[in-house]
Amino acid sequence: MGKSLIIVESPAKIKTLKNFLGSDFTIEASMGHVRDLPKKELGVDTEKDFKPTYTALTTRKTVLTKLKQALADCEKVYLATDPDREGEAIAWHLQEALKLKGAQRIEFNEITQTAVTHAMENPRAIDMDRVDAQQARRVLDRLVGYKLSPLLWKKLGRNTLSAGRVQTVAVKLIVDRERDIRNFVPQEHWSITAQLTPLDADHPFDADLRSKGKEKIELLSQNATEDVIKELNGAKYFVKSVTKRQTKRQPPAPFITSTLQQEAARKLNFNARHTMRVAQSLYEGADLGKEGSVGLITYMRTDSTRIADEAKAAAHKFITEKYGKEFAGSMAKKARQNARAQDAHEAIRPTDVNRTPDSIAKFLDSDQKKLYELIWNRFVASQMADAIFDLTSVDIEARHEGQKGDAYLFRASGSVPKFLGWRKVYQEGKDTADVSEEELPPLPVLTAEQLLTLLKLFPGQHFTEPPPRFTEATLVKTLEQNGVGRPSTYATILETIRERKYVVMERKAFKPTMLGETVNDYLAEKFPNVVDVKFTAELEDELDKVELAKLKWSKVLQHFYGPFAEKLEEASQEKGFIKIPDQETDKVCPDCSRPMIIKHGKFGEFYACTGYADGCKTTRPIGATGIACAVCDGGEIIERKTKRGRVYWKCHTKGCEFISWDKPTGAVCPICGKPTVITGGKSNPSIKCSSEECGYTAAIEAPPESEA
Numbered sequence: 001m002g003k004s005l006i007i008v009e010s011p012a013k014i015k016t017l018k019n020f021l022g023s024d025f026t027i028e029a030s031m032g033h034v035r036d037l038p039k040k041e042l043g044v045d046t047e048k049d050f051k052p053t054y055t056a057l058t059t060r061k062t063v064l065t066k067l068k069q070a071l072a073d074c075e076k077v078y079l080a081t082d083p084d085r086e087g088e089a090i091a092w093h094l095q096e097a098l099k100l101k102g103a104q105r106i107e108f109n110e111i112t113q114t115a116v117t118h119a120m121e122n123p124r125a126i127d128m129d130r131v132d133a134q135q136a137r138r139v140l141d142r143l144v145g146y147k148l149s150p151l152l153w154k155k156l157g158r159n160t161l162s163a164g165r166v167q168t169v170a171v172k173l174i175v176d177r178e179r180d181i182r183n184f185v186p187q188e189h190w191s192i193t194a195q196l197t198p199l200d201a202d203h204p205f206d207a208d209l210r211s212k213g214k215e216k217i218e219l220l221s222q223n224a225t226e227d228v229i230k231e232l233n234g235a236k237y238f239v240k241s242v243t244k245r246q247t248k249r250q251p252p253a254p255f256i257t258s259t260l261q262q263e264a265a266r267k268l269n270f271n272a273r274h275t276m277r278v279a280q281s282l283y284e285g286a287d288l289g290k291e292g293s294v295g296l297i298t299y300m301r302t303d304s305t306r307i308a309d310e311a312k313a314a315a316h317k318f319i320t321e322k323y324g325k326e327f328a329g330s331m332a333k334k335a336r337q338n339a340r341a342q343d344a345h346e347a348i349r350p351t352d353v354n355r356t357p358d359s360i361a362k363f364l365d366s367d368q369k370k371l372y373e374l375i376w377n378r379f380v381a382s383q384m385a386d387a388i389f390d391l392t393s394v395d396i397e398a399r400h401e402g403q404k405g406d407a408y409l410f411r412a413s414g415s416v417p418k419f420l421g422w423r424k425v426y427q428e429g430k431d432t433a434d435v436s437e438e439e440l441p442p443l444p445v446l447t448a449e450q451l452l453t454l455l456k457l458f459p460g461q462h463f464t465e466p467p468p469r470f471t472e473a474t475l476v477k478t479l480e481q482n483g484v485g486r487p488s489t490y491a492t493i494l495e496t497i498r499e500r501k502y503v504v505m506e507r508k509a510f511k512p513t514m515l516g517e518t519v520n521d522y523l524a525e526k527f528p529n530v531v532d533v534k535f536t537a538e539l540e541d542e543l544d545k546v547e548l549a550k551l552k553w554s555k556v557l558q559h560f561y562g563p564f565a566e567k568l569e570e571a572s573q574e575k576g577f578i579k580i581p582d583q584e585t586d587k588v589c590p591d592c593s594r595p596m597i598i599k600h601g602k603f604g605e606f607y608a609c610t611g612y613a614d615g616c617k618t619t620r621p622i623g624a625t626g627i628a629c630a631v632c633d634g635g636e637i638i639e640r641k642t643k644r645g646r647v648y649w650k651c652h653t654k655g656c657e658f659i660s661w662d663k664p665t666g667a668v669c670p671i672c673g674k675p676t677v678i679t680g681g682k683s684n685p686s687i688k689c690s691s692e693e694c695g696y697t698a699a700i701e702a703p704p705e706s707e708a
Contacts, residue, residue, distance in 0.1 A: 005074035006106075007067065007094060009081050013111060016285030019292040020113040028070050030081070034060040035093040037138065042146050044139050046565075050557040052139055056097060064097060071098065078123065083107035083345055084301050085547065086488055089134035092126050110351045111285055111295030133547035136556050140539070141165050143561060144530065147568055152519060155578045161519065165530065165539075166485050167496045168523055172531040173478060174470055174503055175512045175520045184466035190219035191462060192228060194410050195455040196237055196396065203444035204455055205412055207396050213406025225459050232408060232457065235398040239450040240409070243393045248386040249438060251329065251422035253305040254347035254379045257487030258480040260300070262473035263378070266429030268370050269508075272472055272491035276300065278371045279348070288363050295351055296360070297375055301487045302345040307383075311349060315383040318353045323424060329385045349379040381426035388419040389438045394446055414443030431474050469509035483537030515600060518580045526571045529563065582608075592616045621652045627666040630675035632656040637664050660690055671696045 003026050008014065011029040018027060035054040037043035045051045056064060071077065077100055081087035087107070095103050104123035108115040141164065148163035192209040209228070211217050219225045255263070257276075264275040279300035285293040312331055319328045350372070357373035364372060392414045399407035415438050417423070470478065476490050485493055497503050502516030512520070520531065529535045539560065545551035580600040587596040589609040594616065599608045609618040621638050627649075629635035635653030642648065650659040658664075662677035669676050669689040678700070680686045689696040 003074045004076040004078060005070050006078045006080050009087065009090060010280070010284055012281065012284035013295075015287070016111045016293040016295050017116065019285075019294070020116070026070055026074055028067055029063075030067070030090060030094055031060060031063050033057065033090055033093060034064055034097050037142050042142065044142055046143075046561060049554040050139055050561070052135060052142075054093065054096075067094075067098060071100075077103040078120070079103055079105050079126070080107070080119070082301070083109055083299055084488060085130050085134040085137075088127055088130035089138075092128070092131045095126060109345050110298040111283065112351050115351075129547050129549045132553040133543050136546055136553035137543055139557060140560060143557075143564070147564075148523070148527070148530070151568070151571060152522075155522065155576075156518070156580070157577060161515075162496070162500055163519070163523065163530070164493075164496060166489060166536060167493050167500075167502075168520070168531045169484050169533055169536045170475065170479065170493050171497055171502045171512065171516055171520050172524065173475065173533070174497075174510045175517050177467060177470060178512050178517075181466040181469065186463040186465070188220060189462050189464070190222065190225040191460040192219070192225060192232075193458040193460065194237065194396070194398070195458065196412075196452045197455060198444050198446065199451055199453055201444055205414070205441075205443050207394070207410035207412035209408060210411045211409045213409070215406070217408075222459075222461065228408070229457055229459060232398055235400050235408070235454075237410070237452040237454055238397050238399070239446050239448055239452065240395040240397045241448055242446055243395075245391050245393075246418070247389050247391055247438070249389070249421075249423075250386050251381050251384055252378065252426070252428055254307060254349050254382040255375060256303050256305060256347055257301050258303070258476050258490060260348055260375070261476050261490060263374060263429050264371060265471060265473040265476075266431070267374060268367075270367070270371070272476060272494050274367070275371065276491045278367045279375075282368060282372055282375075286360070286363055286368065288360055294355075296355065296372060297351060298347070298349050299345050300348050302348060303487050304345055305347045307349065308346055311346070311353070312383060315353045315380060319380065319384055323384075326419075327384050327421065327424065329383050329422075347379075347382075348375055350376050353380065377426045381422040384422035384425065385419070387417070387421035387423045387438075390416045390418050391437055392416075392443050394443060396452065412443055413437060413440050415440045416442045429473075431471065431477075432468075469506075469511060471509050475510060482533050483540050484533060486540065514580055514583055514598075515605075518578060522578055527564070527567050589616060589618050590620075591618045596620070598622070624652070625649070625663075627664055629653065629656060629658055630664065630666055630668045631658040637666070662688075662690070664690075669694055669696050 003024055006017065006021075006025055006027045008017070008027065008029050009032055011031070014027045014029060017025075021027070035056055037052055038055050043053045043055075045053070079091035079094055081090040081094070088105075091105055094100070105126050106119040106123050108119040144163060144165040149161060152161040152163055194207045194209070195204055196207055197204045209217055217228070219228065253259075260279065261272045261275050264270040265272070268275075270278070279297065282296045283298070283300050285295045287293045316328050316331055353376070355376075357369065357376050360372070361369050394412045394414075396410040396412065397407040398410060417438075468474070472494060475494065479485050479490060479493070497510075497516070498505070501513055502519060503510045503512050505511070524531045539556070542551060542556045542559070546553045546556060582600075583598040585596055585598055585607065587607060588594070589596050589611065592609060592611050592614075594609055594611040596607045596609055596618075598605050605622050607620040607622065607624070609616045611618075621636070623638040623640055625637045625639055627637040629637055629651040632651060632653050632655075635651040635656050635658075637649050637658075638652045640648055640650060646661075648659060648661050649664055651657075658675065660675075660677055662679045665676045665678060665687060667676050668674065669691070672689060672691055672694045674689055674691040674694060676687050676696075676698075677690050678685055679688050685700050687698045687700060
């Protein structure tokens with residue numbers, strides 16, 4: 001028999017597959033998609049059932065030539081692209097572009113010998129329902145992008161804008177949240193906490209005032225709080241009742257795409273795109289020395305928490321041997337499944353639970369090790385026994401001797417871990433600083449009618465808080481909860497809205513720009529369905545029905561495009577521009593000392609003097625530092641940020657190529673004449689030459705004491 005050709009997406013998989021496939025197989029990579037809709041035209045015939053026209057990608061012509069050459073020496077072809085809709089579509093595009101006959105589709109959830117061998121023994125035809133679902137999504141996105149984006153260019157006079165079917169919903173969520181924050185009116189309220197201890201022990205604990213008799217206490221002012229404290233003056237504190245109960249905390253489910261992105265953001269400070277990039281490398285395989293290249297995790301684009309029985313059994317055995325039988329969870333227990341989950345693949349887990357993070361750490365880079373450890377810990381924890389806690393709630397009465405009538409009631413709560421269970425391995429990250437009842441400190445042993453000593457009363461002033469801005473973790477969580485987007489789309493959505501400058505990151509949270517708010521308001525007015533969360537979620541459900549052969553993909557497009565085209569025609573006929581409002585700043589014009597504002601021009605934002613009408617035409621770029629460029633002798637250095645938030649400096653003068661990760665000084669090196677920069681951070685700053693070949697360094701002189 002002749003050789004067989006296996007076509008995968010990424011070249012990184014080739015080494016791993018060659019590790020256990022024999023010489024009878026030739027393995028080549030498609031490098032992702034090889035065909036797509038044309039770049040410079042719509043490529044969709046809206047009059048003929050939305051028939052798409054595909055062209056070979058110019059960046060894949062060499063790849064296609066190489067694949068055709070490989071085909072000449074092979075009798076069989078296996079299309080082993082990723083096991084999802086996108087992968088199915090890539091397999092179909094390969095079949096069409098290479099004019100393959102008799103090619104077989106194989107898919108594996110993990111790149112291990114067992115999984116690949118099973119896939120080779122069970123090939124199938126390409127699933128055209130999956131392909132149609134992907135085509136429908138691609139055509140929908142093309143219709144929105146190619147029809148709406150030019151309208152935005154026309155209305156705002158900027159051809160760098162875009163409108164995306166899902167990104168607009170994400171921007172709307174961020175804008176709506178920002179406006180909730182702006183409109184929020186904080187409400188004052190007060191609390192009273194008693195610090196108490198048993199008479200016979202030095203074990204202070206806190207109890208919060210809850211009620212007077214059965215009437216709940218609400219303290220809305222300092223005066224009301226001081227009145228209660230006066231009434232409590234001289235009161236004695238008695239334990240009214242002690243309630244004990246046991247609670248169990250089930251382990252978290254193993255990761256799916258969205259929860260992995262959320263937890264990596266919370267614990268590792270990874271953005272969604274970086275998380276997926278690192279996860280991809282773990283899935284494709286790492287070289288483990290004598291073991292060769294091995295896929296370390298299962299496929300990382302999934303919405304299912306399902307775990308294969310073999311993986312469960314292996315985890316159960318590992319947990320029993322390492323931690324003890326009592327720590328192993330029930331083999332029959334199933335993780336809770338999201339109602340919207342397609343359940344096409346398993347959850348994200350290590351391919352072999354015995355490959356502990358420590359055992360393979362030396363073969364991984366820093367970020368791979370961090371993410372693998374997170375995935376491994378979460379999976380092992382998900383298969384462990386429940387954590388058990390003993391919770392105690394104590395009601396305490398404050399009453400005066402001989403008092404008649406209702407007494408003030410305080411409550412204290414405490415927790416003692418009885419059995420760690422899965423918490424021995426893993427602690428979930430949180431989006432807020434709120435303390436759960438299991439995290440409360442233990443209380444001393446108390447009994448009914450026991451007299452307590454009051455150490456101090458603490459009045460506390462509080463204000464209700466506005467809703468927090470979305471972080472990457474909470475935005476992904478909200479999109480998932482609302483059924484907007486799918487596992488493979490979250491990272492792209494977040495990246496796109498940053499790239500288009502619709503949002504910026506402030507303290508790791510999304511804040512809409514004035515441009516983002518303006519575009520959102522226009523689209524919400526003219527195309528309400530496009531920015532509507534519910535409508536977008538229903539569209540996702542329809543795409544799922546296409547994959548399940550319950551709905552024709554052309555029907556989905558007809559349902560969307562008819563009303564959309566009508567709105568588009570109405571908006572296109574309207575004249576006038578959309579003005580992006582100016583923003584006030586605290587900056588002062590260097591020429592006339594008037595306030596400066598941020599204006600929005602064809603090429604983005606810039607500072608402008610408010611004295612324009614009086615003849616001051618001063619403008620400055622955003623990020624201006626006042627440092628002169630030492631290369632072009634006249635330009636100004638501006639501060640910029642990368643997509644991931646890293647600061648760098650560059651010259652603002654067109655044509656000058658100076659750029660640096662370190663802040664320039666504006667001076668030149670006395671040895672080679674190249675610009676000098678400040679390095680060493682805040683703790684140990686120094687000056688060095690920007691040329692690595694030079695090596696010049698100098699200390700930064702402290703100012704005289706009189707000037708310090």
